[in-house]
Amino acid sequence: MQSFNNRLKISFIYLVIILMIIPSVSFAQKRKHPTLIRDTEIETILKEWGAPIFEAANLNPDNVNIILVQSDVMNAFVAGGPNIFLYTDLILKTENAGELIGVIAHETGHIAGGHLIRSRTAMERASYESIIGTILGLGAAIVSGDPSAVSALSVGGSSIAQRRYLAHSRIQESSADQAALSFFEKAKINPSGLETFMDKLKSQTYMPENQQSEYIRTHPLVDNRIEALHRRIEQSKYKNQPFTAKMMEQHARMKAKLVGFINSGQIPWVYDDQDQSIAAKYARAIGAYRDNRVEDAYSKINELLETEPENPYFLELKGQMLVEFGRVNEALSYYREASNLLPEDPLIRIALAHALIESKQSNNLTILNEAIEHLNYALRYEPRSTQVHRLLATAYGRLGKDSKAKIHLAEEAVLQRRFSYAQQHAESILTKEPEGSKLWLEAKDIIYFIKTVKH
Numbered sequence: 122m123q124s125f126n127n128r129l130k131i132s133f134i135y136l137v138i139i140l141m142i143i144p145s146v147s148f149a150q151k152r153k154h155p156t157l158i159r160d161t162e163i164e165t166i167l168k169e170w171g172a173p174i175f176e177a178a179n180l181n182p183d184n185v186n187i188i189l190v191q192s193d194v195m196n197a198f199v200a201g202g203p204n205i206f207l208y209t210d211l212i213l214k215t216e217n218a219g220e221l222i223g224v225i226a227h228e229t230g231h232i233a234g235g236h237l238i239r240s241r242t243a244m245e246r247a248s249y250e251s252i253i254g255t256i257l258g259l260g261a262a263i264v265s266g267d268p269s270a271v272s273a274l275s276v277g278g279s280s281i282a283q284r285r286y287l288a289h290s291r292i293q294e295s296s297a298d299q300a301a302l303s304f305f306e307k308a309k310i311n312p313s314g315l316e317t318f319m320d321k322l323k324s325q326t327y328m329p330e331n332q333q334s335e336y337i338r339t340h341p342l343v344d345n346r347i348e349a350l351h352r353r354i355e356q357s358k359y360k361n362q363p364f365t366a367k368m369m370e371q372h373a374r375m376k377a378k379l380v381g382f383i384n385s386g387q388i389p390w391v392y393d394d395q396d397q398s399i400a401a402k403y404a405r406a407i408g409a410y411r412d413n414r415v416e417d418a419y420s421k422i423n424e425l426l427e428t429e430p431e432n433p434y435f436l437e438l439k440g441q442m443l444v445e446f447g448r449v450n451e452a453l454s455y456y457r458e459a460s461n462l463l464p465e466d467p468l469i470r471i472a473l474a475h476a477l478i479e480s481k482q483s484n485n486l487t488i489l490n491e492a493i494e495h496l497n498y499a500l501r502y503e504p505r506s507t508q509v510h511r512l513l514a515t516a517y518g519r520l521g522k523d524s525k526a527k528i529h530l531a532e533e534a535v536l537q538r539r540f541s542y543a544q545q546h547a548e549s550i551l552t553k554e555p556e557g558s559k560l561w562l563e564a565k566d567i568i569y570f571i572k573t574v575k576h
Contacts, residue, residue: 155192155208157250161468162434163189163378166371167207170218171225173308178233178300185232187225188249191383197224199231201252209379214321218368219314226304226315230297248505248536295346302353311362312354319347373400381407399428410442418442433462437469440476449480460495467499474499474512489516507533524550524560531567540571547571 164187172182185203190196196208205228215221298315305312323344354360377400380391385408392401406421422442425435436459443452456473463469474492482488496513503509510533517525527546534543550564 155190155194155253157253158189158191158209159468160189160378161437161463161466163212163375164468165466166375167221167225170222170368171205171229173310174222174226174229174301174304177304177307178229180229180233185229186249190253197228199228201249203232204249204252205229205232206249206253209383213376213379215314215318215372217314218364218372219311220318220321221314221372222310223301223312223315223318226301226312227297229304230300231293233300234293234296248507250507250537295349298346298350299353302350302357305359306357309359309362311359311364312357313360316347316350316354319350323347370400373398374403377401377404378407380404382411385411399425406438410438410445415446418446431462433459433466433469436462437472440472444476444479449476450482452476453480467502470495470499471503471506471509471512474516475508478512478515484519486520489520492516505536507536510536524554528560528563528567531564535567535570540574544568544571 167187168182171185171187175182175185180203185205188204188206190206190208192208193210194208195211195214196206197211198206200206205225207224211224212221215224301315302312305315377392380387381404388404388408392398392404402421402425406418406425409418409421419442422435422439426432426439429435436455440452440455440459443449443455453473453476456469456476460466460469460473474495477483477488477492477495480488493513493516496509496516499506500509500513510529514526514529514533517523517529527550531543531546531550534540534546544567547564547567550560551568554561554564
């Protein structure tokens with residue numbers, strides 16, 4: 122890769138700035154690779170909770186992205202712009218909405234304080250999967266000297282290099298804490314969750330380093346930092362203000378959903394037989410689906426829909442079950458109803474479009490155009506989604522619109538950092554489309570971007 126040496130130099134500049142000497146422990150050997158996951162319900166909740174914090178930080182909430190990373194590592198970081206990456210294990214470790222909002226506020230402090238660790242050429246026009254891969258690959262590349270490691274999407278690497286790339290100094294950590302508390306005050310939100318979350322981490326500072334969470338390794342925690350947090354929280358007018366019942370229920374359902382999808386075997390231990398809460402039933406329905414207990418899954422989701430028939434997330438889950446269990450045509454009505462209830466949600470539209478393309482009517486002109494309409498809408502809000510471009514390429518290909526299909530294949534490849542493949546499709550469009558046409562200009566833009574990145 123021609124630009125590897127330049128990017129490596131840039132990365133080392135960042136490493137010098139944020140250098141934090143930590144003994145090396147292999148991430149790849151001890152943990153599964155982090156995986157990006159998308160869930161419209163959880164993302165909607167987190168954006169709703171984060172919006173007052175972002176506004177207090179003078180950030181446009183629409184421009185701040187919260188990305189979920191499935192991993193048994195407890196971590197959170199900012200990278201590639203105003204993007205907050207939250208690991209699922211961290212969410213599962215929080216006991217209430219306040220603690221999770223505290224983490225979001227702290228990470229927002231890093232964004233507002235300009236503490237972002239990023240390389241424009243490596244991350245700005247990349248999918249979120251590629252951002253994670255760049256971070257992991259950077260660790261491998263710096264230690265091994267292998268340039269190909271940087272472009273891998275899911276690759277292990279040296280824990281020390283990754284941590285140096287993500288870590289903030291103690292001064293920056295304290296600054297992010299104080300900024301977070303200012304955001305809480307301005308937004309009139311109880312800041313106590315930040316302190317209780319940090320208290321959970323405090324005991325880890327005395328553990329051997331290989332037993333500490335990734336969060337504590339990349340976010341150095343010291344006693345005077347906790348004391349400063351405590352003093353200021355004690356002065357807050359909102360320290361005893363309770364969170365709403367709605368927020369507590371949202372937190373419970375969020376955790377139930379993660380347990381059901383990620384750790385279905387733990388459901389009986391997390392929710393005993395006497396627990397008939399919606400959260401417990403939600404986890405059991407998802408667990409049955411994940412374990413391929415088809416009739417049990419249908420029974421449990423139908424019970425939830427009887428309780429809340431207009432819950433778009435229950436409808437979405439029923440649609441997902443039907444698709445996975447081979448009943449795609451039946452899923453369409455559930456996805457359509459969910460989309461009607463949440464017409465501005467791009468993820469549900471993507472799921473609906475995918476089902477339309479996979480349905481028995483997928484070669485029908487009306488069905489394909491409906492899918493394209495949903496996908497083009499979603500693309501305005503999900504410009505980094507490789508799935509949207511892949512589905513659009515499929516739909517346009519079936520309609521015989523080859524150049525449109527190729528432009529989306531090229532865009533998908535750019536997001537995945539497969540530049541040679543992207544350039545091949547873009548150059549093909551230049552030979553087929555009239556000079557100066559919309560598709561011709563889009564192809565030229567892709568080629569220009571690729572050349573800029575490579576040089």
